[in-house]
Amino acid sequence: MAGVREQDQYMPIANVIRIMRRILPAHAKISDDAKETIQECVSEYISFITAEANERCQREQRKTVTAEDVLWAMEKLGFDNYAHPLSLYLHRYRESEGEPASVRRASSAMGINNNMVHPPYINSHGFGMFDFDPSSQGFYRDDHNAASGSGGFVAPFDPYANIKRDAL
Amino acid sequence: MTSSNSPKPEKKITKNTEISKTQKKKTKNAETPKTEKKKTKNAETPKTEKKKTKNAETPKTEKKKNAEIPKIEKKKTKSAEIPLTDGKTKRDREIAKEENKKKTKKPKLSNGTSKQRDEGSKKGVAEGKGEEGKMNVFPMNRIRTMIKGEDPDMRVSQEALLAINNAVEKFLEQFSQEAYAFCVRDRKKCLSYDHLAHVVSKQRRYDFLSDFVPERVKAEDALRERSAAGTGGH
Numbered sequence: 001m002a003g004v005r006e007q008d009q010y011m012p013i014a015n016v017i018r019i020m021r022r023i024l025p026a027h028a029k030i031s032d033d034a035k036e037t038i039q040e041c042v043s044e045y046i047s048f049i050t051a052e053a054n055e056r057c058q059r060e061q062r063k064t065v066t067a068e069d070v071l072w073a074m075e076k077l078g079f080d081n082y083a084h085p086l087s088l089y090l091h092r093y094r095e096s097e098g099e100p101a102s103v104r105r106a107s108s109a110m111g112i113n114n115n116m117v118h119p120p121y122i123n124s125h126g127f128g129m130f131d132f133d134p135s136s137q138g139f140y141r142d143d144h145n146a147a148s149g150s151g152g153f154v155a156p157f158d159p160y161a162n163i164k165r166d167a168l
Numbered sequence: 169m170t171s172s173n174s175p176k177p178e179k180k181i182t183k184n185t186e187i188s189k190t191q192k193k194k195t196k197n198a199e200t201p202k203t204e205k206k207k208t209k210n211a212e213t214p215k216t217e218k219k220k221t222k223n224a225e226t227p228k229t230e231k232k233k234n235a236e237i238p239k240i241e242k243k244k245t246k247s248a249e250i251p252l253t254d255g256k257t258k259r260d261r262e263i264a265k266e267e268n269k270k271k272t273k274k275p276k277l278s279n280g281t282s283k284q285r286d287e288g289s290k291k292g293v294a295e296g297k298g299e300e301g302k303m304n305v306f307p308m309n310r311i312r313t314m315i316k317g318e319d320p321d322m323r324v325s326q327e328a329l330l331a332i333n334n335a336v337e338k339f340l341e342q343f344s345q346e347a348y349a350f351c352v353r354d355r356k357k358c359l360s361y362d363h364l365a366h367v368v369s370k371q372r373r374y375d376f377l378s379d380f381v382p383e384r385v386k387a388e389d390a391l392r393e394r395s396a397a398g399t400g401g402h
Contacts (some may be wrong), residue, residue: 009334010308011310011311012306014306015306015307015384016304016316016340017336018305019305019340019341019344020340020344023341023344023348024345024359025226025348025351026345026349027357028348028357028358029357029358029359030358030359031358031360031361033360033361034347034359034360034361034364036374036378037361037364037381038322038343038344038364040380040381041343041364041380041381042336042339042340043314043378044376044377045315045317045336045339045376045377046311046315046336047314047318048376049332049335050315050318050322050324050332051318053324053328054319059347062325063323064324064325064328065322065323065324065328066325066327067325067327067328067330067331069328070328070331070332071331072337074335077373077374077376078372078373079335079338079339082334082335082338082339085338086331086334086338089334090327090330090331093327093330094327100308108324123332129253137216137348143382
């Protein structure tokens with residue numbers, strides 16, 4: 001029982017790391033300490049948003065928390081930059097709810113949007129990557145570090161590097 | 169009188185947590201820092217008391233109190249689970265299962281674990297791209313279970329779960345990006361705890377994480393504050 005509770009307290013760490021990898025450059029490393037800490041932060045964020053949404057729901061004497069309550073809670077708690085894209089997402093989700101075939105189109109559309117969002121983030125980090133060039137040279141002794149060093153050189157072409165690595 | 173007395177023991181306990189965190193730096197073993205982290209979890213309960221006192225002073229006491237109730241419950245469960253040794257093995261099993269699903273080797277207690285996990289995560293990304301049906305990154309049942317764990321009577325619609333799932337994804341993206349910006353400033357290659365703590369302390373929107381991710385303080389400074397608080401008590 002206790003073990004089950006502990007497992008369910010956190011989001012799976014693999015999913016957390018996957019999203020972090022999507023945002024960070026390819027050669028970035030994440031310490032185990034940071035991974036566990038972020039895992040806790042994500043759980044705390046869920047309870048934080050949910051508690052606020054539930055508060056509004058009860059105030060209006062409703063029993064079921066809805067997506068509008070969640071959006072309202074996010075805006076109130078300072079995450080309003082999330083609320084707008086999220087409302088668009090929900091809108092498409094509801095449109096696609098009627099037909100199962102359109103669900104695929106909606107998901108593919110979301111995929112396209114995600115791809116569009118990627119380049120500016122990578123570019124912004126691209127400037128930061130150049131600062132790592134001198135430090136990466138110091139790690140040529142180890143094969144793994146050398147691999148990461150070569151990854152650093154390929155940094156401006158991150159999307160292609162990812163594709164190559166996936167192929168391997 | 170009573171209000172003035174209450175914050176003093178809290179400060180002492182928090183200082184102990186800070187001291188234990190400095191000890192984390194010294195230890196090189198992979199297993200020992202986990203136990204130390206659990207010690208910090210034990211000490212997290214007095215931090216909630218801090219929040220209560222702070223909230224009592226602010227005009228928005230009611231709202232914050234409501235938001236804090238689930239946090240207190242969480243911390244209690246954490247403290248109850250800490251002495252259990254089975255929890256560790258279950259965590260390892262969980263991680264192993266996830267990696268087995270992705271057809272990767274089981275993790276070892278060494279630097280290689282992070283690398284293996286990296287490979288697993290990359291494969292996961294490839295699988296995610298392949299499956300067009302996947303719209304959510306996190307398992308919906310897990311979110312539902314976490315929410316029910318706080319308030320069993322709460323009912324959440326499917327769309328609300330979907331909204332929370334996406335909100336968490338965006339939160340994680342932005343948090344990682346901001347933490348990495350500090351990592352770049354420090355001219356370091358590895359994203360570590362200090363960068364996360366710095367993000368939390370800098371931005372107001374992350375105040376709800378301040379008790380979970382406090383900035384590290386040197387033991388000397390903590391002891392000085394402790395002695396000062398002690399003299400104040402007398």
